[in-house]
Amino acid sequence: MQFSLLSESAGDGVTAGASGQLTSADPPQWPVDASWSGVKEAFFSSVAGQQLLAFLKARLEAGAVVFPPQPLRMLALTPLPEVRVVILGQDPYHGRGQAEGLAFSVAQGVAIPPSLRNIFKELAREGAAAQALFPVTTGSLLPWAKQGVLLLNTCLTVEEGLPASHARQGWEVLTDCVIRAVSASAHPVVFMLWGAHAQSKRPLIDEGRHLVLMANHPSPLSASRPPVPFVGCGHFSQAAHWLRVC
Secondary structure (H helix, E strand, O other): OOOOOOOOOOOOOOOOOOOOOOOOOOHHHOOOOHHHHHHHHHHHOOHHHHHHHHHHHHHHHOOOOEEOOOOOHHHHHOOHHHOOEEEEEOOOOOOOOOEOOOOOOEOOOOOOOHHHHHHHHHHHHHOHHHHHHOOOOOOOOHHHHHOOEEEEEOOOOEEOOEOOOOOOOOHHHHHHHHHHHHHOOOOOOEEEEEOHHHHOOHHHOOOOOOEEEEEOOOOOOOOOOOOOOOOOOOHHHHHHHHHHHO
């Protein structure tokens, strides 16, 4: 199976949003590719989805600053049939102007966070074959999303300066459904699970059909530590090889 760059002439599908923050708890304002519409609609019509929207509305009415402006942007940019790699994060960056709706990615012109810096260092170490499929230009990973890399956080919103502030409010129900949908897809996919939180999603993946790569989180606190250091993990090269031969 070839893993090739999709056409970029069609644009981004949805921009990160001019305000830089969430302005309403209104799913129709969060477009997704048609291939994800069923997953989105089923979730927001469920009890968990309605409870999440009530929570978001209450926080916004209370004056909370919530990021990112488009929580489902990864589902707009990376159609389900085109997913070839899933990189799983935890929740969005909680600094103003950082989160752009793609795990580990920051908007162009924003300083590169430490975890993403370690990701880029690992790519540099792995060489040209890995970099061909995972090009590095700026801190924005938009080109990855457009070539079939689903940059998914398990929780899709966060409040300014408060990491994990929206955890366990319902987003995980949706993102578990997204992971299951990718696992059920007809073509093989590489799942990169970095850190214990991401690795807790391993039971959702059919490992008989997909490649699951696991290492510590790329955060400076854990990137070089055992049991499986992120530094030197070789995940990008392994993904490139596996996708070429599948």
